[in-house]
Amino acid sequence: MALRVALIGCGDIAHAYTVLARRFRSFEIVACASRNPARAQAFAAQYGLVAVSVEEALSGAHGIEAILNLTPPASHFAVSMAALENGLHVYSEKPIAASLAEGRQLASRASAGKVRLGGAPDTFLGAALQRARRLIDDGRIGEVVFGHANFISGGMEHRHPNPEFFFKPGGGPALDIGPYYVTALVCLLGPVASVCASGRVGRPVRTITAPESPHKGSTITVDVFTTIQAQLLFASGATLMMTLSWDGWESSLPHIELHGTGGRLVLPDPDFFGGELELSDSSGRERIGTNGLPLGAENWPPKDPMLANYRGIGLADFAQSIADGQPHRASAELCLHVLEVLEAMNISAKSDATPIRLSTSCARPPALDTQQLDGMLVEAR
Numbered sequence: 472m473a474l475r476v477a478l479i480g481c482g483d484i485a486h487a488y489t490v491l492a493r494r495f496r497s498f499e500i501v502a503c504a505s506r507n508p509a510r511a512q513a514f515a516a517q518y519g520l521v522a523v524s525v526e527e528a529l530s531g532a533h534g535i536e537a538i539l540n541l542t543p544p545a546s547h548f549a550v551s552m553a554a555l556e557n558g559l560h561v562y563s564e565k566p567i568a569a570s571l572a573e574g575r576q577l578a579s580r581a582s583a584g585k586v587r588l589g590g591a592p593d594t595f596l597g598a599a600l601q602r603a604r605r606l607i608d609d610g611r612i613g614e615v616v617f618g619h620a621n622f623i624s625g626g627m628e629h630r631h632p633n634p635e636f637f638f639k640p641g642g643g644p645a646l647d648i649g650p651y652y653v654t655a656l657v658c659l660l661g662p663v664a665s666v667c668a669s670g671r672v673g674r675p676v677r678t679i680t681a682p683e684s685p686h687k688g689s690t691i692t693v694d695v696f697t698t699i700q701a702q703l704l705f706a707s708g709a710t711l712m713m714t715l716s717w718d719g720w721e722s723s724l725p726h727i728e729l730h731g732t733g734g735r736l737v738l739p740d741p742d743f744f745g746g747e748l749e750l751s752d753s754s755g756r757e758r759i760g761t762n763g764l765p766l767g768a769e770n771w772p773p774k775d776p777m778l779a780n781y782r783g784i785g786l787a788d789f790a791q792s793i794a795d796g797q798p799h800r801a802s803a804e805l806c807l808h809v810l811e812v813l814e815a816m817n818i819s820a821k822s823d824a825t826p827i828r829l830s831t832s833c834a835r836p837p838a839l840d841t842q843q844l845d846g847m848l849v850e851a852r
């Protein structure tokens with residue numbers, strides 16, 4: 472039986488989850504809710520769902536068993552906590568909460584109530600990052616010694632219809648895009664031990680230029696660092712420099728580059744599921760495509776992001792794991808550790824790059840088993 476899910480928050484990303492849910496059989500989105508009931512009605516009509524009030528969704532009406540929390544980060548805690556308190560499972564968009572303290576409260580409430588808590592991102596389950604993981608686990612680049620990770624863009628005011636929350640606490644490139652990078656790295660290299668960072672606010676006032684935005688032309692006061700440069704020391708001993716910025720233009724820096732005792736591995740943008748890897752070692756340089764692999768992108772680079780998108784695989788694994796009585800991969804433990812790394816970057820950047828030793832850790836989630844994947848996907852791979 473598919474897990475019956477209600478999504479809360481019918482905004483930008485809700486469309487991707489709802490369209491892509493058709494790819495997975497372990498969960499079904501049956502209902503939607505928003506604090507704006509007219510929006511929930513319109514969304515429900517568009518996708519053939521039942522529109523419910525937020526309170527109804529949180530009370531488990533219509534046989535709802537789990538909440539997919541797609542509200543902005545500042546609302547994640549209140550919505551998720553109410554669902555957990557009512558005995559529902561929760562899968563949240565990232566970050567799992569706007570602060571580690573809130574995230575910890577959610578995790579304790581979930582374990583006290585014997586319900587599941589998990590969350591995005593789930594791109595670490597995609598073809599590119601799973602292939603990279605296999606190469607590393609097989610020793611193809613030896614022991615990872617150091618690396619670089621870079622996300623550099625102009626900012627969300629140019630593409631999101633409602634971009635204000637990206638520039639408020641809980642947002643910024645650290646908490647918005649950082650989860651993709653840090654989750655990928657933790658899944659590849661294991662947990663982070665300590666962090667130090669510096670930060671800047673490049674432009675303290677942003678003008679919204681996104682073409683479909685109803686707020687086009689209005690301005691946003693920036694309350695978070697829009698550039699963070701951090702050094703991450705992993706428990707394994709690997710060290711990595713990370714730049715996350717919405718103050719850049721173009722960049723030719725690799726998204727992720729790892730140097731090991733036996734070779735170098737370059738990875739595509741961890742915000743996507745597919746893409747091409749590049750492996751260099753003493754025998755030369757090899758490009759490794761992931762098109763055609765399970766959860767690879769059929770059309771890399773994505774002309775239509777929906778086609779190259781498997782957003783929801785983390786929720787599918789969550790639902791399947793509940794049915795099988797197994798731990799889920801996009802776990803609360805992973806989300807909390809990633810959140811602490813990102814929060815530590817902001818804290819360190821506010822205190823002259825003071826190094827911060829982390830209090831959380833987590834095991835690497837198991838690599839994705841192809842048999843289990845077959846069980847979750849609607850069509851044979």
Ligand SMILES: NC(=O)c1ccc[n+]([C@@H]2O[C@H](COP(=O)([O-])OP(=O)(O)OC[C@H]3O[C@@H](n4cnc5c(N)ncnc54)[C@H](O)[C@@H]3O)[C@@H](O)[C@H]2O)c1
Pocket residue numbers: 479480481482483484485504505506507510525541542543544546550564565566631633647
């Ligand atoms: N947009 C993207 O490309 C994208 C990609 C990946 C992840 N995300 C994540 O998804 C989440 C939502 O982002 P979005 O871009 O869809 O935002 P959005 O602003 O487009 O949509 C959020 C929706 O939630 C509703 N909402 C806000 N507070 C609520 C509450 N307390 N109860 C019920 N509804 C509430 C709003 O009315 C709005 O419709 C964020 O955590 C974001 O980081 C977004």
